[in-house]
Amino acid sequence: MNKSFHEVVTSRRSIRSFSSEPVDIDEILLLLEHAIYAPSPANMQDFKFVISQNEDVLRALPDMCMEQDWIAQGSAVIAVCSEVSRVEEWFGDRAKELADQTTGGVVQTILLAASANNIGACWVAGFDQDPVKKLFNIPSSVSLQALVVLGHPYSKPDPRVEKDIYPLTFFDFYGNDLHDLTSVNHDYSVKLEKKLSSLQSSAKKSSSQLQKQVDKLKKFFFK
Numbered sequence: 001m002n003k004s005f006h007e008v009v010t011s012r013r014s015i016r017s018f019s020s021e022p023v024d025i026d027e028i029l030l031l032l033e034h035a036i037y038a039p040s041p042a043n044m045q046d047f048k049f050v051i052s053q054n055e056d057v058l059r060a061l062p063d064m065c066m067e068q069d070w071i072a073q074g075s076a077v078i079a080v081c082s083e084v085s086r087v088e089e090w091f092g093d094r095a096k097e098l099a100d101q102t103t104g105g106v107v108q109t110i111l112l113a114a115s116a117n118n119i120g121a122c123w124v125a126g127f128d129q130d131p132v133k134k135l136f137n138i139p140s141s142v143s144l145q146a147l148v149v150l151g152h153p154y155s156k157p158d159p160r161v162e163k164d165i166y167p168l169t170f171f172d173f174y175g176n177d178l179h180d181l182t183s184v185n186h187d188y189s190v191k192l193e194k195k196l197s198s199l200q201s202s203a204k205k206s207s208s209q210l211q212k213q214v215d216k217l218k219k220f221f222f223k
């Protein structure tokens with residue numbers, strides 16, 4: 001992997017169009033070797049994976065996955081499961097919610113590892129539990145949380161348009177955005193002014209990435 005963390009994260013896209021070149025089992029295991037570093041409540045590591053490279057399985061999935069026909073083109077699928085009954089023993093009623101949160105970290109780690117290794121991947125949660133669980137012989141005490149379909153990308157969508165953090169971020173209290181900063185906590189505005197001026201001086205060194213950040217910050221800060 002020679003990509004920077006920034007590149008791995010920002011170039012990741014959901015891939016739904018695959019070439020006929022198979023994804024090797026070693027490549028799939030490499031993704032899971034990363035995924036197991038995902039955090040879990042009390043470090044229970046309540047997740048389990050079922051890997052299938054079986055063409056019949058991939059062909060059967062679209063019917064069970066809201067007619068998502070592109071899945072059949074995939075080279076492999078990983079069913080991400082949670083031993084939710086084990087989580088229940090520790091966390092009672094909150095088990096499902098915690099298992100769902102753990103799955104987010106696990107699946108995102110798989111997707112980032114795939115992005116780092118130029119493997120196409122797509123998170124699929126649009127499926128009917130019962131038939132898919134039956135397909136993979138998943139016991140009733142185990143929850144099927146997500147599918148990740150893998151393949152070598154046939155075509156790759158452009159990186160997503162960069163998002164701004166400022167409309168999504170509040171300071172101290174929900175609803176306080178950058179425009180309210182001076183009235184909320186002057187420290188933030190001082191720090192952000194410092195950030196802005198340091199970004200501006202770095203941007204002079206002709207980095208378009210930095211210039212974009214400066215423009216975004218300016219737009220929100222001085223509006």
Ligand SMILES: Cc1cc2nc3c(=O)[nH]c(=O)nc-3n(C[C@H](O)[C@H](O)[C@H](O)COP(=O)(O)O)c2cc1C
Binds near residue numbers: 127
């Ligand atoms: C919980 C969850 C469920 C998803 N389920 C599906 C799905 O069933 N089918 C699919 O094609 N994409 C699915 N996606 C992928 C999203 O559509 C995709 O991440 C989103 O459109 C953003 O595109 P990007 O991943 O290329 O950035 C799912 C994503 C998440 C987080």
